[in-house]
Amino acid sequence: MRASQFHISTSKETPADAEVVSHQLMLRAGLIRRLASGLYSWMPMGLRVIRKIEAIVREEMDRAGGVELIMPAVHPAELWQESGRWQKYGPELLRLTDRHDREYCVGPTHEEVITDIARRELRSYRQMPVNFYQIQTKFRDEIRPRFGVMRSREFIMKDAYSFHLSEESLLQTFDDMHNAYCAVFDRVGLEYRPVEADSGSIGGAKSREFHVIADSGEDALAYSTGDDFAANVEKAEAISTATRQTPTAKMESVDTPKVHTIDQLTEALKVDVTKTIKTLLVKGAEAPVVALIIRGDHQLNEIKAEHIDAVLAPLTFADAKDIQAAANCDAGSLGPVGLTIPVIADGDAAAMSDFVCGANENGKHLQGVNWARDLPEPIVADLRNVVDGDPSPTGTGEIKIVRGIEVGHIFQLGTTYSESMKAAIPDENGEMQNMHMGCYGIGITRTAAAAIEQNNDDKGIIWPDAIAPFTAVISPIHMAKSETVKAAAEALYKTMKDAGVDVLFDDRPLRPGVMFADMELIGIPHRFVVSEKHIANNQLEYKGRRESEAEIIDIGDALGKLG
RNA sequence: CGGGGUAUGGCGCAGCCUGGUAGCGCACCUGCUUUGGGAGCAGGGGGUCGUAGGUUCGAAUCCUGCUGCCCCGACCA
Structure with a gap:
């Protein structure tokens, strides 16, 4: 392909609304253009x-x-109603009505059509x-x-x-x-x-x-x-290896005005975060709400929580009204002591002793709390995200x-x-x-x-050979001024095309710096520079996109650089 | 959906506070010079300032509605 007959549209400036590097480079290199939110040419x-x-x-x-x-992009509603997903799929399914008032959707996936x-x-x-x-x-x-x-x-x-x-x-x-x-x-x-x-x-x-x-x-x-x-x-799966220690403290209430988060709690009571628990209320499958207990430094895994029978799927957090009804306090003061709803604790939380939790009374927390002694044993389940350093569920090694x-x-x-x-x-x-x-x-x-995302540098994209828009580019220096360069570049182009190489011939009448910058931004993996300087020796300059230095090679060796 | 921000030429932005002839850089066109890492000079084209209404002698600028776009959003016990 000759660059003069192709459409190359690059930009030095990064578009303002592109966050990640792949998006920025795809726009700058002219690979995609946005039509509307989430729609690209x-x-x-x-x-x-x-x-x-x-x-x-x-x-x-x-x-x-x-x-x-190949199946149609637009599907009749009946098929999706038959599988039950017309209801289940929710607003991600784009629905349409035709002139006869028949309903359709634009296919997000094709299980229904292929099953039909x-x-x-x-x-x-x-x-x-x-x-x-x-x-x-x-x-x-x-x-x-x-x-x-x-x-x-x-x-x-x-x-x-x-x-x-x-x-x-x-x-x-x-x-x-x-x-x-x-x-x-x-x-x-x-x-x-x-x-x-x-x-x-x-x-x-x-x-x-x-x-x-x-x-x-x-x-x-x-x-x-x-x-x-x-x-x-x-x-x-999160593996709990902790074993519960014998209680040493007695349970007591402490005033914690304005404490609503775990960070505030550890700060106010000068207590290690691993001695605290957080209590999350979610809607239950049978009970109106269910309490989920995890250690203060852990994060709830919503998928795991949703798979628990007692928890309503899809996972729904209790709102302020539900929380008041169940515990008579705001969310920031919840704790498992004295609750009359099902209490499900993560393995690590269930193994804790002398811990700190909300008192179900605004402005108060409990410390020195112990399972079995101060409140019933919880139902134990895997509720949290694994973290760096956890033991592997397979028993060998640790989690990264x-x-x-x-x-x-x-x-x-x-x-x-x-x-x-x-x-x-x-x-x-x-x-x-x-x-x-x-x-x-x-x-x-x-x-x-x-x-x-995985292959770029400050100059632009670095395509793996297999998916590069062009495998190689021929960049002649001032071809318009030099018949020698032009003839050599044309000859190389023909050789490569005949050899089946997916090559771009940059025959645009541009200054070398502009050509180089464009091709590096676009990320062509192999570059061959044809110039007066080396043509006399029947040589040219080769540079791989990842390499910092170019090398001088015989023109006849060019194809060998492409593996 | 909730919160925040933003909308000015193809792209990136200034102007708005304090209303008075719409500007800069990149890109584009013409000419001359230049020519191995995004050239210089000169000239030129292109904008209903998102949209609808309001205030005003006068609105890109102030007010209101709408729309688009971007960012953030259980993580909290």
Whole structure:
């Protein structure tokens, strides 16, 4: 491609509203343009990246036995009503009405449509297992789109859905997909980690997320230093190793005016934060409210809390009125002593002795509190987020926390959708069986953003070769003034094109500094500079995007630099 | 949804407090000079100042409504 025939649109200035580096660089390099909140156009330079990621995904899906199809972006409401998600999905589902007053939604995911296809198309167990996939635009009406294409409303996703007669077959495909995803992210050239995850609203038994490791990631991941355990913090089990000590203090009330937070409490009473507990009231499944108890320095894990039977799902915090009714005080003075509602304590909180908590009376706290002696034993459950240094749930090593960007997610759905949508098939004995299902997603556009988060410097993007918009650029110095340079650059361009290299010929009549700055910002991995200086020796200058110094090579050796 | 901020040429911003001919940098166009790391000089084009109303002789500026965009938002016992 000749740069003069392409569209290159770079900017020196960083747009004011871009927060994260990938968003800033994508805008500056002219890869994307914003149309409205959470809606982006992919400009020619950016689209090349997307197409390369798609090609890798497609190859690996095909290799793993996937078959590609494409489904409509707009879905009739009836299908979603049948699965029950028309109600459950909430405001993230963009709903539309057509001229006949029929209701539709813009698909945020395609379980319903593919299940409808499966129940119509699959008539014999001999047709299974089968794994359909598509690469297509999705729409989710996010509350707060941000970080450019990292969390946009419209985005491109590869979604695959597999159908099986048996669970064993599903497990086999789930493993195959796990391996295919590893192959995809290996080829794209990212540092990533598969982690155990909660399956969330899609439902089903087991799921695994693929995260690109980056400090700007929205998810916290826990991994073990001792083995290959890795899980989303939402899912990672917290192991309590503490054992309760014998009480030494007697319970007494202390005045704590204006103390509403744990920080204020530790300051006022000069007590270590690990001797305090916090009490959170949430709506219960049966009781109106339930008390959740965690140590002062720990954080509630909402996902874990929501999975407890006594807790109402989705997790809802008690409001001021509920708190008054249950404890006769404000939220800042809550404690478990004397409560008549169910009290569920995290393992570490249940192992505490002589602790400090709210007195259920504004302006007062209790100290020297002990379970069993001053209040009943709580129900014990895992309620908190794991933290750095926790023992690994596998028993070897300790937990470390890193941040990640979720670029892939694979689920074992089981028979959730085949039951609600009646997708059954006769087995070898002619008996109808609900199909077992798996689903597997890769965020194509998000993968591009994640790659930039992980690969950039003060000059711009540094694309991994596999997904760079162009693998190499030829930058001639003052070609307009030198027939020699022009001839050599044209010849090199032809050689590279003939060799199948995805090369950009920067034939724009620009000063060298401008050309270099543009190509570094865009992040082309390999640069070949053709100039009068070296052409006489049949040489040119090569520089890798990550290298600080250029080297002089023979023109004939240029192709060798591209591996 | 709640809180905060913001809206002036393609991009980044000043002007607003204290009402009186809309300005700067980048980008763009023309010419000359320059030419290996985002050139210099000269000239030029482009803006209903988000929108609707109000106050006023006069509104980008003051007031009110609406809209867009950005940031923050259980973490609290």
